[in-house]
Amino acid sequence: MSDIRRPAFHSFNRHAKVQPLMPYYWRLSGFYFLYFGLLGTLVPYWSLYLKDLGFSAAAIGLLMAIPQLTKIGAPNLWGWLADRSGQRLRIIRTGNLLAAIVFLPVFWIDQFWSMAALLVSFSFFWNAVLAQFEVLTLQSLGRQSHRYSLVRLWGSVGFILAVLVLGEALDRLGTDLLPWVLSALLWLLWLGTLTLPAGDGEARHREQGGPSVWSVLRRPAVSLFLVAAFLMQLSHGPYYTFYSIYLQDLGFSKFVVGSLWALGVLAEVGLFLVMHRLMRRFSIPWILVASLLLAALRWLLIGVVADSLLWLALAQLLHAASFGSFHAASIAWVHKQFEASLGGQGQALYSSLGFGAGWAAGAGLSGLLWQQWGVDLFFGAALAAVLAAILLIVGGVTRSRDSAA
Secondary structure, X not given: OOOOOOXXXXXXXXXXOOOEOOOOHHHHHHHHHHHHHHHHHHHHHHHHHHHHOOOOHHHHHHHHHHHHHHHHHHHHHHHHHHXXXXXXXXXXXXXXXXXXXXXXXXXXXXXXXXXXXXXXXXXXXXXXXXXXXXXXXHHHHHHHHHHHHHHHHHHHHHHHHHHHHHHHHHHHHOHHHHHHHHHHHHHHHHHHHOOOOOOOOOOOOOXXXXXXXXXXXXXXXXXXXXXXXXHHXXXXXXXXXHHHHHHHHOOOOHHHHHHHHHHHHXXXXXXXXXXXXXXXXXXXXXXXXXXXXXXXXXXXXXXXXXXXXXXXXXXXXXXXXXXXXXXXXXXXXXXXXXXXXXXXXXXXXXXXXXXXXXHHHHHHHHHHHHHHHHHHHHHHHHHHHHHHHHHHHXXXXXXXXXXXX
């Protein structure tokens, strides 16, 4: 790809020739900005919208789990198709367009089964997008793939702006505004995909006798990592599903709720700015272990002192670990384990088993148990994160030959 002139993000090696970070930096960063701006609209506030429609806690938990349930299978289908066809950018564009179209009936839906059907169809196409875009970004970075976080941080910026602006808007205008904002962002995001570079463009076929997905999955380090990713996202279940509702029930305004979400993602941005240095200094599996243990501490803080705004703010700063460092290290680790011809399927597996199955299980269990357990669910979340860290250590992942960043 030909280079173009753009603002700074240069090599930190002062003895090397200064080079731009990557071609098409702002186009790729703009996609992350809009994509996670949409998530900053959906994740903190969709449960509040469902609550205002009259859905029960159990129904909210199940509906919040649906997009993650479809992520179990859909990304793998799209990843296989992208790796085989080489049409990764076309799949990103088509998935985004169809997601925007099938989301339109949301304005007339207020029943459980019709809402469930909409979320199934919407998320099936929506889940075609992110995992394949991660591959496209890593292809564009090439040998500078450790600087993925410098591109991805703009997604965090989009998330922060969304939760802050929308928190204030929902306090003033009510949650009926939410479907309009989501639909508008979906269409803006589709327009943004029309500016993206094509990446490799051509399909990369495996040579005869090359590794298959199943041969990679049979490596103990890979399978244990995927179990740990599942447990990490499982531990986020109470947070993503009921954190906003719980804080609102404690008397915090929607603006304060949104500000706390934004604070967590602001900490994530700070982490992304230095992540490329951490990955050069520490091995990826140990970064994953540290992230899991800090996630457990975060859930314990929320479970014990959730009525203190100061402690809530401190817990939100740990989002830098429970999402930021864990996700950046995971993307790099998956990229290292799967060859270029399996890149789409590798990222899809991480997405489907972590953000799909793990998040869905966490949301579903939280919906079923919230009425009985309430905030005590965060103690279970801490236990899940600790268990994941133990698996990586006892299972030998931190001592494997693949542990170097």
